[in-house]
Amino acid sequence: MVASTEQSDTARQFIDEAGLDNAVLHAQARMHTPVVVTDAAHAELDRHGCDGLVAIGGGSAIGLSKALAARTDLPQLILPTTYAGSEMTDILGETDDGEKRTRRSPSIQPETVIYDVELTLSLPVAISVRSGINAIAHAVEGLYAHDANPVSTVMGLEAIRLLKTALPAIANDRNDLSARSQAFLGSHLAAGVLGMVSMSLHHKLCHILGGTFDLPHAAVHSIMLPYTIAYNSNAARAALAPLENVFAGDIARGLFDLNRSLEINETLADLNMREVDIDQAVRMALANPYSNPAELEASALRTLFKMAVNGEPPGPSSKASSH
Numbered sequence: 001m002v003a004s005t006e007q008s009d010t011a012r013q014f015i016d017e018a019g020l021d022n023a024v025l026h027a028q029a030r031m032h033t034p035v036v037v038t039d040a041a042h043a044e045l046d047r048h049g050c051d052g053l054v055a056i057g058g059g060s061a062i063g064l065s066k067a068l069a070a071r072t073d074l075p076q077l078i079l080p081t082t083y084a085g086s087e088m089t090d091i092l093g094e095t096d097d098g099e100k101r102t103r104r105s106p107s108i109q110p111e112t113v114i115y116d117v118e119l120t121l122s123l124p125v126a127i128s129v130r131s132g133i134n135a136i137a138h139a140v141e142g143l144y145a146h147d148a149n150p151v152s153t154v155m156g157l158e159a160i161r162l163l164k165t166a167l168p169a170i171a172n173d174r175n176d177l178s179a180r181s182q183a184f185l186g187s188h189l190a191a192g193v194l195g196m197v198s199m200s201l202h203h204k205l206c207h208i209l210g211g212t213f214d215l216p217h218a219a220v221h222s223i224m225l226p227y228t229i230a231y232n233s234n235a236a237r238a239a240l241a242p243l244e245n246v247f248a249g250d251i252a253r254g255l256f257d258l259n260r261s262l263e264i265n266e267t268l269a270d271l272n273m274r275e276v277d278i279d280q281a282v283r284m285a286l287a288n289p290y291s292n293p294a295e296l297e298a299s300a301l302r303t304l305f306k307m308a309v310n311g312e313p314p315g316p317s318s319k320a321s322s323h
């Protein structure tokens with residue numbers, strides 16, 4: 001069984017209550033799935049002859065389980081406790097030599113997922129709301145994905161509606177079981193979108209910030225989303241149009257204001273990203289082409305990062321062209 005260190009008590013409790021007497025707990029999962037952590041867990045798994053994987057926790061624990069499944073093809077049982085949504089995808093993002101690389105494979109897709117809303121009650125409000133915005137990011141980018149389809153669009157819009165209602169309620173009362181259930185459903189739908197269609201600029205930039213600059217995943221998604229949506233808002237106007245009602249016209253500004261209302265006030269600078277790091281991040285963002293509604297341009301990306309480092313409100317779209 002794998003978990004992050006902070007969730008080792010919860011994992012032990014699960015092992016006791018489920019009567020998994022022979023289970024081996026490896027509670028050393030880390031964010032961005034470093035390969036060295038997977039190597040150590042793999043060695044332990046081999047030593048004990050484990051015949052299945054159980055993960056309890058957020059995307060870090062689930063990432064370790066998926067990395068082990070990719071190597072061993074063992075079946076996975078996942079109990080998610082955040083809204084990151086990794087449990088629903090066949091995607092693995094692993095970090096090695098300061099770079100995060102993603103791949104897809106059927107062996108990575110978890111076989112069984114149990115959503116137990118009570119497991120999320122201990123998730124602090126600050127992590128809950130950032131994790132919820134991470135889920136919104138999957139759903140929003142899914143709307144303008146080049147391979148979006150009517151099903152992914154319906155799922156994404158419903159995910160955004162659920163999360164936009166649930167997150168303020170959770171911020172108001174972390175024990176609000178009904179809001180927690182709504183948020184879990186929203187995150188499940190958003191994760192379904194993430195698994196079904198291709199992500200674009202927003203996820204690419206967050207991978208760079210997480211994998212290379214080691215910034216925390218959910219906080220980075222929350223900070224970046226208003227700026228990446230501003231960047232794409234003209235080029236993806238038609239795909240984003242259904243959100244104009246949800247965010248009172250200006251979607252990027254609406255996402256920025258939602259952050260503020262949830263007390264997500266930090267900037268990339270607060271997470272130790274410096275202006276001198278921007279050129280490297282821009283170079284990486286342009287290194288491997290990927291699909292995005294607006295054209296990728298170094299100077300516009302530099303401006304985007306600068307605004308996120310300093311926490312300026314997003315302006316009107318800096319990009320008008322589509323391809």
Ligand code: NAD
Pocket residue numbers: 004006007030031032033057058059060061063081082083084085086087089090091092093119120121122123124127131134194217218
């Ligand atoms: P995380 O798993 O590190 O959890 C964030 C924090 O919340 C940690 O400190 C953790 O200990 C704590 N926590 C989790 N559950 C808790 C609970 N119930 N009570 C109290 N504290 C709790 O981070 P995350 O944001 O859930 O996931 C981020 C990771 O997941 C990143 O590595 C990211 O790349 C990956 N991810 C992958 C996919 C995919 O499809 N491959 C999708 C989303 C995220």
